[in-house]
Amino acid sequence: MVALNEVGAEKAVEELVKVDLTTTSVRELNAELHAPTARRYEVHNPRGAEAIAVGLHDAVDVEIHGPAGYYCAGMNMHADIVVHGNVGTGVAENMMSGSVRVKGDASQSAGATAHGGLLVIEGSASMRCGISMKGVDIVVGGDVGPMSAFMAQAGRLVVCGDAGDGLGDSIYEARLYVRGSVASLGADCVEKEMRDEHVAELTELLARAGMSHDASEFRRFGSARQLYHFAAHNSAAY
């Protein structure tokens, strides 16, 4: 266990720094992760704390052992973050690059507005998974809740289980792959043909996420592009 405030002076590159959130504050942890003195970090006793490992912009590995609260790994760039536990609202929100892997379940708005990188949720994600996603790849091992991929602009959402109501409502150009059932589709979201290029990209995504399913078991959904222009006949959809 390295006390963070003692690290500063020489900026010695530690092999592995362990941080215990019962004795170190989230502020101290994030300050260290913003100017990292090591390549690898382990965070212990997170106990659902908010804003753990947010705003990282270096290629470090962070392993969080236990459940994390709101906005864990928010706005991540370059870092690879693993949570051994459940996460609260907005995990990896607005991620740009790098990766975030959640070994448990994720609460609402997982991967919201994220522009890039890979978010893997090994368990299930609740409502609004991938809301307004802008290029991120999200792979969920279990189910996703209602209103997932709401206004999804770009990127890919892969659901190995079932999807809740209103999947892909007002979706733009994101691509959705679902292996199980879809409770209902949202406005302007339709099922689309699985062509070879889709099987190929899904196979590659599943492999990167470490999921063993066969891409041929999935169905693809995307935008019907009927809401792209304001028009009188669409008034019920607004």
Added chain:
Amino acid sequence: MCGIVGLHLKNPALQPELGRLLVPMIEAMTSRGPDSAGLALYDDEGMHVVKDVGLPRDICAAHGIASRSGYQAVGHTRMATESAITPEHAHPFTPVPDLALVHNGSFSNHASVRRNLAFDGITCTTDNDSEVAARFIGREIAGGADLEDAMRMVLKEFDGFFTLLVTTATQFAVLRDSFACKPAVIAETADYVAMASEYHALAELPGIADARIVEPEPERVYAWSR
């Protein structure tokens, strides 16, 4: 706008621990509601309500909550939105015997429901929107509905955003609106059912690592009875 917690003990052996388990839960919700706090505790003598202004920690200490026993409790920390910060405006709202309601969110049509209740002779004593929901559920229950049905009536009557936790002497029920924006997480083990706005309020509970954790789905009533 607030934090909610609740604990429904299944294992009688935990009953002497009720207060001790509850205090860290409600304290964890301080940032969501630093203005005032309140609790309802149920034991064999009935329901006991504590409401006060100030920080949850101080309120719990002043009322010796940590040493209280019982089989069920709800707690609330309040960040007032449009009504005053007084003990009366604090949650839980307990309009009829043994009923306690805590709410996180904001109803958008409570003025109309309030007028409808007043027409039925039911008047609210505060301008708090949550009191309207409590009195509405109270009326349904007084009219013979069971808590689950009364909660379903809330979905028909109320508009806006809400996560509700409502208890009676025998039941413990959770409901979220159709948007389900206001957070909620439920943990269940063989020993208890616990509910909170955020997971970290549950983090200190015994056996939490092995609990079944669910996030309540929109418009679905989750209820437990003893």
Added chain:
Amino acid sequence: MIDPTQAGLRESATFDRATIASIQRAAETGVYDIRGWGAKRAVPHFDDLLLLGASMSRYPLEGYRERCDTDVVLGDRHASNPLHLDIPITIAGMSFGALSAQAKEALGRGATEVGTSTTTGDGGMTPEERGQSKNLVYQYLPSRYGMNPDDLRSADAIEIVLGQGAKPGGGGMLLGQKISDRVAGMRTLPAGIDQRSACRHPDWTGPDDLTIKILELREITDWQKPIYVKVGATRTYYDVKLAVAAGADVVVVDGMQGGTAATQEVFIEHVGIPTLAAIPQAVQALAELGLHRKVQLIVSGGIRTGADVAKAMALGADAVAIGTAALIALGDNHPRYADEYAKIGSAPGFYDDYQDGRDPAGITTQDPDLAKRLDPVEGGRRVANYLRVLTLEAQTLARACGKAHLRNLEPEDLVALTIEAAAMARVPLAGTSWIPGQNF
């Protein structure tokens, strides 16, 4: 054609010509009217207030010779790097997309020349505006278009937008004509579509969640940047209290007259409260928390002159923000484009089709040929001139009231011309001690 008034014909006050035209338009198209600008109806405003200059009971300051300072510090409640501005008049958030890149750059140049800040908008930060703006406020909006943590870190302050005075409760809009390839690329949208944005943030609702969101933003930026919260004026007393409770350093209140790039006409004219009515509510909320002037209040919505600036500050604002007026300073609605306005069915003084992208002045457009008409350097100079005049005017009035700093103007320096303005602004009707609703 006869002259209707000469002929003794009477126009309906209820169904005036604009109303008739809007019914006809609705019947033809089946879609509601979307336009730019702010509310056009008359509402109680700063013109309904007057300042009480000094004479015997108070002593005025000499114009030009005696100081009247104008600087303001924004965001020193929690942020380690608050903004220090030379004048309390800032440029409001207007998106690249709504405005051309040249217009954004010109606003940055103008603001920087006079030592004030400018603000990004719904659509991200352009290198042009970052490069030309010494103090740049980065907006954090429900859509999160172009939201980039590097830009967040490069900003001088962060403004979390809950709403705008022109459309409290509504999301952003940008019509296909303006979604050029560059705008589309920054927003990750297909070019040419009619963009409809979310009205709520995707990962929080309400003040309890906002508290956590603000914590996250502070953590990401290492507690350096001031965090503003912007609301459209409606239930302002409560919203300001909650913004403070959630941890805001600065609260921005935008009245119903506030401008917009594209919103439904029905929204612009019928939702929200006038700027005049919002300020006392906001100040009351801050005062009750003991934080008036500690959490700064920025007011916008219909600020045009130095008199408006002085009056807003006398009511308790720490600074103001301008949108529409800055566009007019750049050349919007200029008579020299009369012929071109006529071609698109408008006229100087009436042009409000910012949504349409065919702005002859080259400001609210993404058409490269039109946008070229605005030289960012010349535009910057005009904006700086205008900001200087606003400042000089406000100083003139403040000195007349005996103030060596603009911030020392106070409600007691004001009276109202109408009962409505007196009630809303909570200052006495001129010549009386009557504040409607008080002193019973």
